Amino acid sequence: MEVMIESSRIIKPSYEWGDCSPPLTTKCIPLSVFDNVTFSCHMAVIYAYHPPNPPNSAIRRGLERVLSIYREWAGRLGKNSKGENVILLNDGGVRLVEASVEGRLDPAMQLKQSPALLNLHPSLKGGEELVQVQLTRFGCGSLVVGFTAHHLVADGHATSNFLVAWGKACRGVGLGQPPMYDRSVFVPRDPPRVEYDHNRIEYLNKKLINPYDPANANVPAENIVVLKVHFPTKFLSDLKSLASSLLGGNKKYSTFESLVAHLWLCKMKARGLGGEETTHVRISVNGRTKLNPLISNNYFGNLVLWAFPKSKVKDLLGEQLPYTTEVIHDAVSKLNRDYFQSFIDYANTKLKDYSSNNLVPSAGLLNSVIGPNLEVHSWLGFPFYSLDFGCGSPHTFMPSYFPTEGSIFVLPSLIGDGSIDVFIPIYKEHVERFMQNCYVL
Structure with missing residues (x-):
């Protein structure tokens, strides 16, 4: 072309x-x-x-x-x-x-x-x-x-x-x-109350970041392919039911939580990880509904923080989907109003004191490989498909080519029936193992 x-x-x-x-x-x-x-x-x-x-x-x-x-x-x-x-x-x-x-x-x-x-x-x-x-x-x-x-x-x-x-x-x-x-x-409370360890979550000391960690390594893009995987509504429904199957009906997980748990497991299996290795998923959480008073959906700017569900790989693979979904659900639930307000207090007060101490946003550490971790970008619920110049909706919408292994984009399918498309950069040698598990419940 x-x-x-x-x-x-x-x-x-x-x-x-x-x-x-x-x-x-x-x-x-x-x-x-x-x-x-x-x-x-x-x-x-x-x-x-x-x-x-x-x-x-x-x-x-x-x-x-x-x-x-x-x-x-x-x-x-x-x-x-x-x-x-x-x-x-x-x-x-x-x-x-x-x-x-x-x-x-x-x-x-x-x-x-x-x-x-x-x-x-x-x-x-x-x-x-x-x-x-x-x-x-x-x-x-x-x-x-x-x-x-x-x-x-x-x-x-x-x-x-x-x-x-x-x-x-x-x-x-x-x-x-x-x-x-x-x-x-976004003003701090009086007095401010920093109740979480934000300088180990949203901010990190760059002097303590290991330059030899795989998460900071560069991998040739030609070793990575970006898969587009379509998940039909029936599969998503079955996945959601399975995720809640061992909870006695006391909890109902969301489709998103169940799908991310499934993808997390598939990636761990494809990578061949196991044992005592720890893995986490970075998941964005919209703060517009978290603050008091609520922030308008028309707020223009950034209003996102991240949940970091984590587990040992052996626990994920041993307990499978219900356990993995619960790990995700619990981590996302912790990013409530108190957490967002604590970050506002921290960033307006404590961060200014530490800003000369080599702190960098953890979001700035994105490289060509994140493994053994994952980073999920969810565009579910966003009206991207409604860009109509006068000729109707697009027949195709997707992220551009972004070959970062471990990064995942989750989009509603253009079919409009509730199905979901997922774009997954993955090592070429891992594709077969990933696809062997992708549609297996």
Whole structure:
């Protein structure tokens, strides 16, 4: 698949849609405690649409319009006079790349998980723009939209809300409830109460990180393949029932908890791990429903912390699914209102005292291999599929090629029947063992 770049330019917010004058471009917004602790990188997703679809000019005008509401994406990362990390609301703009491919789009071939996907969106490294978009037109009239966004600005929940609003702007309809931007709501208690060991969970001392640990090793991408595994609703239902089978009906685990437990077991078996080795799973937990008062679902920014269920491998494999699901459920349940507030207190008080002591966010340690651990990115419940430019929903949506062994992306299937698609980077030599267990209850 040869992708030809036709143009690359900066798109800035357009304020002709409102009744007010353009805002000042000298304002800056400090990153919140949740922004500062998350992944400092661009994330990329791929959309594909059948013809007919709107021209690039219509999609660009919609982008200009929605950026006037979501100004952070058109800004730049920087620091204020206090040395704090901030978003400069300078309307610097986002990058829009227009490209073409002469041949027809065959989703089964050209949109499979491979390095070729990297040609369908701008580079994830080196650009100062916080959002980058690539519109690739195929000879058959199909459109592929590659979208990259910097994670320090917004989490998956907020980013998906932005994408829905972009589609509405392209269709010329109301954008709905405006986003809530106020990052000042995350204030410490008086007096602050740090009740958890956050400088061993969300933050780590980089001097104590073992550079020879497999989690910090780089593995050639050609040794890893990214599987797409589809889990039908019947299998998910049976999995959920099995996970609760030994609990006497006192607990009902969620489909997500049951599926992650199953994937954890499959990965341990595929890796051939056993004995006394300890493994954990990093699972993101949305804080919008955890704080008091609750934070609006339209909050734009990051509001996620992570649960770390862990166990010895021999216990996982010995007790199987009910035990593994309970380990996950218990760890996720601990990230309640008290935990989130404790982190706010820590990050606003204690962290400032320790910030010169070589502390780094644990989220920044992502490399090409995480084993023996897992990291689960759940996009269940996010309206990513609702990006409609005026031609209906996409026929394909997925993460870009991301060959980090141990990282897992969980998405609702486009079929819309409650089934789930999972994207799993895995060593080539482990694929057969993984698939032998993948559909076995």
